[in-house]
Amino acid sequence: MEWETVIGLEIHTQLATQSKIFSGASTAYGAEPNTQACAVDLGLPGVLPVLNEDAVRKAVIFGMAIEAHIAPYSIFARKNYFYPDLPKGYQISQMDHPIVGNGHLDIEVDGVTKRIGITRAHLEEDAGKSLHENFHGLTGIDLNRAGTPLLEIVSEPEMSSAKEAVAYMRKLHELVRYLGICDGNMQEGSFRCDANVSVRPKGQKEFGTRAEIKNINSFKFVEKAINHEIERQIELIENGGKVVQETRLYDSAKDETRSMRSKEEANDYRYFPDPDLLPVIIDEEFKAHIKANLPELPHAKKLRFKTDYQLDDESATILTTSRALSDYFEAVHKASGCEPKLCANWITGDLSAALNKADLEITESPISHKRLAGLLARITDNTISGKIAKQVFEALWQSSASADEIIAEKGLKQITDTGAIEAIIDKIIADNPDQVEQYRSGKDKVFAFFVGQVMKEMKGKANPAEVNKILKDKLA
């Protein structure tokens, strides 16, 4: 039997606000446990939530970026369940009236573009963390994360392979970072994924019974977990079993999913509108203001890079994967006035390689856009050759000096004085009569030998064009 897979993803993105969604406490990651939890986050008696406008703004930015319906009226609801790291015994979330309605995201797999529907995105508060280690059989609770704003983005069940799911997740990851609404840090849990997976015989219309895999926090794990789950379900059905609707947890250490709870054990969350919060009214003015300040989206930027800068598809794609990278590229181009192609090559080549090696983001680059621009300008005006430029690049990485300072200090300025070059060439021709003979008898390849000798003698600083010209004249 041939099988078909149906996948829908629920992605929780932590919104990059300064303070929490319903309190003034900081959202910064990594503080001492419970030092960033105020009375509201602790759910003390009598406290009340006050909605953070910035969380609403960021949700609307996202909605606009996926061309979704922005609800003019949305409400917060209480989702009731007991858990030690859920201080109030309910999570403030949205149920019937989410802030972001139907939208979509285009993904590309194996060169084919596919549009994935986004059902909704809603605002909610994150819970705290339960800590099970070092508490002598007890559980510790850290509420620093409690109240961090989340945007839960729910896709339509429109992905048909783990590959598509990963492509969707990557695209969404790229988008939220682009929009500046989420830092995308998956290790710190800023971007988390639950996957709903089901299989059905190829051609069947009805969906199969789905299992929800919780808590898959890397692109690699999403692919593995989904593929594993597909295999499990197919095997189960082919052996005469039945998939039960349940929640499964992915264990990355064992690379398997295991049952957490079945539908029968599922909580009745008893959602109802939170009486402590007023409905969120989003008017045209608020939307217009956000629209006017919406950053250029990755796809539009890629097209612009191809037309305006004449970049090839690959460079344009790489440079637009993150807003910081594309900003860096444009800043280098502007500051140097050099060919876009030259700028792109250096950024996607040497700089990216160095950053990768040092495990740094473009925003953490030791070479500022100004200093790289300084280097590229010297290549363009022939002060240094491309080869010397690599040396200067190394020095830029190590120090804080400008390209000009490095070139001056190390004496790397290219020699264009034909007199000096001629003198060296004369000496090399005199020292290598055999090779001169070979060249003159038609062995053109020997020419490279002469260039190499000259460059060696001149420590690479000779202008290659001048060297070529003089050599050709003298050897003729």
Next chain:
Amino acid sequence: MHTKSLSELSHGLQTGEFSSVELTQAFIKRINQHQDLNAYITVTEELALQNAKAADARIANKKADALTGIPVAQKDIFCTLDVKTTCGSRMLDNFSAPYNATVIEKFNQAGAVMLGKLNMDEFAMGSSNETSYYGAVKNPWNTNKVPGGSSGGSGVAVAARLAAYATGTDTGGSIRQPAALCGITGLKPTYGRVSRYGMIAYASSLDQGGPMTHSAEDAAIVLQTMAGFDPKDSTSVDLPVPDYSVNLNQPLKGLKIGLPKEFFSADLNAAMATKLSEAIDEYRKLGAEIKEVSMPNLKLAIPAYYVIAPAECSANLSRFDGVRFGHRCENPVDLTDLYTRSRGEGFGKEVKRRILMGTYALSTGYYDAYYLKAQKIRRLISDDFKRALTEVDVIMGPVTPTPAFGIGEKMSDPVEMYLSDIYTIAINLAGLPALSIPAGFINDMPIGLQVIGNYFTEAHLLNIAHQYQQVTDWHKQTPKGFE
């Protein structure tokens, strides 16, 4: 000193007739003499004297406000920094808040002197103050009778003059009903007029704090301090606070009073009907016009309330789980044990009953039939009031079906107890302001007249109440032994 009005007390303090310390000591002495009433859960004598000293200094510097140096007692539902806040529950017997409720903060800024925290029904759930973990409160008019609830301690503290005034909160009648049964004045403001921040939630969409005082004149002064927008409470309303005292003496000629026929049906106790009709007559004499109005959905108020309030409370009280604060059971073996025993031991019977009712009403399959239906009824009731209040300026009616009943009389019959609030609950569902003023006695027990107004018309309600109190002296009566 303890019989004086707030303006007389303020005058006495500012002219040096007596000091805040002396006044505070006088009230503390009375509190100690009448401990048997069980009005207070916590008496903060040391703190009170300290604050009284500070108030005296402020008065000497001529920087006194209307309430500076005057002793107040707070319902134990308002969180007070470093002073125990129990909400009448074993669950919070060990709880001290690390912050002040906004209302407490406002009294502190006004230089009020807090004498202590007042007894109340557990988590404000009750109409007799008998559900308190700290025991029943006795009505000073007859100590075998209940004072009403849930602000029973507040009603008694004012009636027995164990504080110059008190605060209460009203979710379904919890200010007005004890005010009526204790013979004092109680005002439930418009929902959103007084901040709920730091006021432990029972039913968030209905809860509202307000003053409990000897007179409308006093209530105006106290509300002036309590009212106002609070950025910490999203449901508080950002409207300017008017001067509540300035129009107290406006004549009532031409005032249109509506009497809902549903309130004055054959079901109304005959003695109560007579007393209310006497009170209405006084208004007639003051120049008011009386008109019958009809609010057909009023009869649905109790069932709607007992879906909405428990539904909200079932979530509001989830935070009391033994994890971070409050009562925790001894040696829990696992998480479920921690939850079930901590909550089982910490909550009393009525609180459990309401959590169960609310949880049921919100459950899958019942939500539409109960919660949504109740919300629709709530809207119909609001519409009834809105319609009636286009025909008349205010609506009047009883506060309670009867005067105070006996301690223990209704505890075994929750429905009978719930019916004690039959005349007050609809007002909370509509979010309107209403007050209760003393309107006479039946068998030596006080009863109240309820005056209900349109949104944010507290000043007018106080004016209407004050005019009545100019021509009657029911509010000046003091229970025997508490003069």
